[in-house]
Amino acid sequence: MEWIKLIGIVIIVLGFVFKFDTIATVIFAGLVTALVSGISLVEFLEILGREFINQRVMSIFFITLPLIGLSETYGLKNQAIHLIKKMRNLTVGRFFSVYLIIRDISGFFSIRLGGHPQFVRPLIQPMGEAAAVTKAGKPLAQEDRDDIKAMAAANENFGNFFAQNTFVGAGGVLLIGGTLEQLGYDGNFAKIASASIPIALVTILVVSIYNHLFDRKLDKKYKGRSE
Structure with a gap:
């Protein structure tokens, strides 16, 4: 069932097709992918926060x-x-x-x-x-x-x-x-x-x-x- 980890791609495609908010769609896709991959909500938030800090140079x-x-x-x-x-x-x-x-x-x-x-x-x-x-x-x-x-x-x-x-x-x-x-x-x-x-x-x-x-x-x- 490793293919289930690709569900995030499906969510992003559907989000673009139905014109949902882009940022919300990407974050939701990441969250769903994390949960089906065995990553807890807390771990997901830690990863999200860490990557945001790592890319702070964009500011x-x-x-x-x-x-x-x-x-x-x-x-x-x-x-x-x-x-x-x-x-x-x-x-x-x-x-x-x-x-x-x-x-x-x-x-x-x-x-x-x-x-x-x-x-x-x-x-x-x-x-x-x-x-x-x-x-x-x-x-x-x-x-x-x-x-x-x-x-x-x-x-x-x-x-x-x-x-x-x-x-x-x-x-x-x-x-x-x-x-x-x-x-x-x-x-x-x-x-x-x-x-x-x-x-x-x-x-x-x-x-x-x-x-x-x-x-x-x-x-x-x-x-x-x-x-």
């Missing part, structure tokens, strides 16, 4: 919050917006590629630009749409406007996901390093962050090609249709 990111707050207070975000607005003659694809690069650089320094609701939706997406309208010379079809919204969100996600671990103090880097050290391996945070840089660079290349193909799609559709 280091709180130290960066005052620095980020001061930077934004003194106009870092406003200067970034001003820089983007100064870039002329950009197509929507090129604009999104530039934003992707800026997003990756901000991830390298652990600077949050604001995310989807605060930055992408009210600023990046409208600027991308304006670039497309200028290039087309006429209003865009609704389906193309929807595609631009999706492209703006996708570039934000690509930049955030693939560049977040390039910062040595990122939560993912600290978690990986702490886990490796527990297992007896080299958990050098700088090496882990350095290994993430090539992935971020490849992402810039691949997504920039994708953005360029989107430009060509719009050019083909609106070429010769300008009023």
Whole structure:
């Protein structure tokens, strides 16, 4: 009956399928797995507490919050917006590629630009749409406007996901390093962050090609249709 110890995996899958609270699902799955494996409730709580203490290094990111707050207070975000607005003659694809690069650089320094609701939706997406309208010379079809919204969100996600671990103090880097050290391996945070840089660079290349193909799609559709 050793297979019963895998019940935790089933619980996690069901929790995700039925959209239960993620943390509660994982803890419940761990508790059930511990009980069917002969580990008492007290022992389970001891293990949970010990692992939480062992991974306390992840809380280091709180130290960066005052620095980020001061930077934004003194106009870092406003200067970034001003820089983007100064870039002329950009197509929507090129604009999104530039934003992707800026997003990756901000991830390298652990600077949050604001995310989807605060930055992408009210600023990046409208600027991308304006670039497309200028290039087309006429209003865009609704389906193309929807595609631009999706492209703006996708570039934000690509930049955030693939560049977040390039910062040595990122939560993912600290978690990986702490886990490796527990297992007896080299958990050098700088090496882990350095290994993430090539992935971020490849992402810039691949997504920039994708953005360029989107430009060509719009050019083909609106070429010769300008009023």
